[in-house]
Amino acid sequence: MPWLLKSGPLIYVRARADGRRRPSWACQLASRPLYMSTDKMNKKVCTGEEKLETLPSSVFEMSMTGNSYSIYNAVYAVAHAFSTRHSSQVKHRAMADGVRLDQQPWQMCPISICNDHCSSGYRRAKKEGKAFCCYDCFPCPEGKISNQKDMDDCFQCSEEQYPNIGQDICLPKEISFLTYNEPLGISLVTLALLLTFTTTLVLRIFIKHKETPIVKANNRTLTYVLLLALILTFLCPLLFIGQPTKITCLLRQTAFAVIFSVAVSCILAKTTIVVLAFMATKPGSRMRRWVGGNLAISIVLFSFLIQVMICSAWLIVAPPLPDLDKHSVTKVIVLECNEGSVTMFYCVLGFMGMLAMVSFTVAFLARKLPDSFNEAKFITFSMLVFCSVWLSFVPTYLSTKGKYMVAAEIFSIMASSFGLLGCIFFPKCYIILVRPELNSRGQLTIRKK
Known part of the structure; x- marks a missing residue:
């Protein structure tokens, strides 16, 4: 119960009615006269064992009077008001900041009051x-x-x-390249081997009937070289299929370029010989000395050496090597042959294209020659197919990625080679095998007239 100090300043002390010991400071206060000096006050020290009953009633009031009760209620009301106000301010600030009142100091950032969280992704x-x-x-x-x-x-x-x-x-990317086990690789290998077998069969037919007029009339040596070049060309796609290695990358484009240049130069030589042979039949013509095997061999050899020099420069300056393409395809890493110098690659293709265009031009000019020299008509059509395939190849090659880019080049190689084989040799095989009566010198002479 609170009590009131009767003399001196008003001091409020909590008293206990059960008679327990009073704290030492109360004892000191009770035993300290108001007029006592500081020195004397310090000499008297309470023991701490004093009881409330022993305190002087003149200083400490032990009973609850009306006056002291009123003071107690007033002080309690003021304290309660201050406590309520403080709690209200803390709660208001917490709600404004989005903080839960029951959360611990280590929990939760402020929660957005505008929208939900942004999820992963x-x-x-x-x-x-x-x-x-x-x-x-x-x-x-x-x-x-x-x-x-x-x-x-x-x-x-x-x-x-x-x-x-x-x-x-x-997610981890997968390694991708054109393999022999997938359907696309199996299809390309099967087609390449089938065309190789077909070309070998045509070569065997021409060798078997080498003494017939239709074989002799179109330069047997050039025919054999052209067929051998086409056989090797059909086998070139095997270098493009499978995991790229340093050897296969070096041989892919260079071997194909050299072999294909030989094939196209053989066609150019055959067309040139046909034109010169027709011009040599005119009276007083000086073209007879140019007609013969030496000119044909010179054309093929010259084209072969030019392409070999271009490929050699390519291998010296920036050779093709195995590489990982991590950016062209989103979900895979493409294991491919980096062409090294793109300029040299297009120089190789450009030389073959030049040979094809010259062959096409010469064959087109010779398309109206007499029937005994009508091979120029077939060569014209074959070179038209050849040029169409490779003109379509360039945009296709640039627009495709990964193993499909390799498949596009393989298809172009086989399609253009098959165009040469079909347009030039199938009509002759038909005469040799199905219409042998037309394969005679008399028939050629009659058709010439």
Whole structure:
């Protein structure tokens, strides 16, 4: 119970009615006269064992009077009012800041009062003119992910990985190249071997009937060289299929370029010989000395050496080597042959294209020669097919990626080679095998007239 000091300043002390010991400071206060000096006050020290009953009643009032009770109620009311006001202010600030009153100091960032969290796969962007806690959620751009909530920005996967559909994790890329085990590789290998067998069969037919007029009339040596070159050309796609190695990368384009240049130069030589042979039949013509095997061999050898020099320069300057393409295809790493110098690669293709265009031009000019020299008509059509295939190849090669780019080149090689084989040799095989009566000198003479 509170009590009131009767003399001196008003001092409020909590008393106990059960008669327990009073704290030492109460004892000191009770035993200290108001007029006592400081020196004398310090000499008398309470023991701490005093009881309330022993305190002088003149100083400490032990009973509850009306006056002291009124003072007690007034002080209690003021204290309660201050406590209520303080609690109300703390609660108001907590609600304004979005903080739960029952949370621990280690918990939770302030909760947005504008929108929900941005989930993984999204990034957040602050709303203009809104509070700092208000933001929009936008999906990560292509190729990037976010793997946590409320990320301010998405990040790129490594070169060996790619984002999943939800764009919240990175998945490892697979190694890809044209193999012998997949359906595309099996189809290309089967087609290449079938065309190789067909060309070998045509060569065997021409060797078997080498003494017939239709074989002799079109330069047997050039015919054999052309067929051998086509056989090797059909086998070239085997270098393009399978895991690229240093050897296969060096041989892919160079072997194909040299062999194909020989094939096209043989066609150019055959067409040139046909034109010169017709011109040599005119009276007083000086073209007879140019007609013969030496000119044909010179054309083929010259073209062969030019292409060999271009390929040699390519291998010296920047040779093709195995490489990993990590960017062309999203979900795979393409194991391929890096062409090294793209300029040299197109120089090789350009030389073959030049030979093809010259052959086409000469054959087109000779298409109206007499029937005994009508091979120029077939060569014209074959070179038209050849040029069409390779003109289509360039945009296709540039627009495809990965193993399909390799498949496009293989298909172009086989399609153009088959065009030469079919247009030039199939009509002759038909005469040799189905219409042998037309394969005679008399028939050729009659057709010439």
